[in-house]
Amino acid sequence: MLEEFKKFALKGNVVDLAVGVIIGAAFSGIVNSLVADVIMPIIGYVTGGLDFSNYFFQLGGAPAATYDEAKKAGATVGYGAFLTVALNFIIIAWILFLAVRGINRLRKTEEEAPAAPPKQEVLLTEIRDLLAKK
Incomplete structure (x- = not known):
């Protein structure tokens, strides 16, 4: 059973998936920084300095000025944080x-190029053509 697990774990698909997950986690950090540090401040500036992370509806508890305080106070709907995650x-x-679109285009061009027939097939075609002439 250990040998079977080793074969499974070292298959190309499993290793590719592991690499994809690791790169995805790193990519997620880049996108989070892009949204939080670049896009949202620009949107905030355009909208008059609004901070989307502090957009919330407080459903219960003592009134709060910030989203973090409102979460501690009770039931709160933080739609600004949701907008950031949705972005x-x-x-x-x-x-x-x-x-994926680029990869599919590359695959399509590779598939469209006709493969050269095997050498044996070319020789057999030449022999057939020579015999047909006689």
Whole structure:
């Protein structure tokens, strides 16, 4: 059973998946920083300095000025944080769409190129053609 597990764990697909997960985690950090440190401040500036992370509806507890205080006070709907996460998702989905689209185009061009027939087939075709002439 240990040998079977070793074969499974070292298959190309499992290793590729592990690499993909690690790269995805690193990519997620980049996208989070892009949204939090670049895009959201620009949107905040355009909208008059609004900070989306502090957009919330407080459903219960003592009134609070910030989202963190409101979460501690009771039931709170933090739609600003949700907007930030949704924007992260849209960016990641768009980049992955472009990557998969590019890979599919590369595969398509490779598949469209006709493969040269094997040497044996070429020789047999020549022999057939020579015999047909006689």
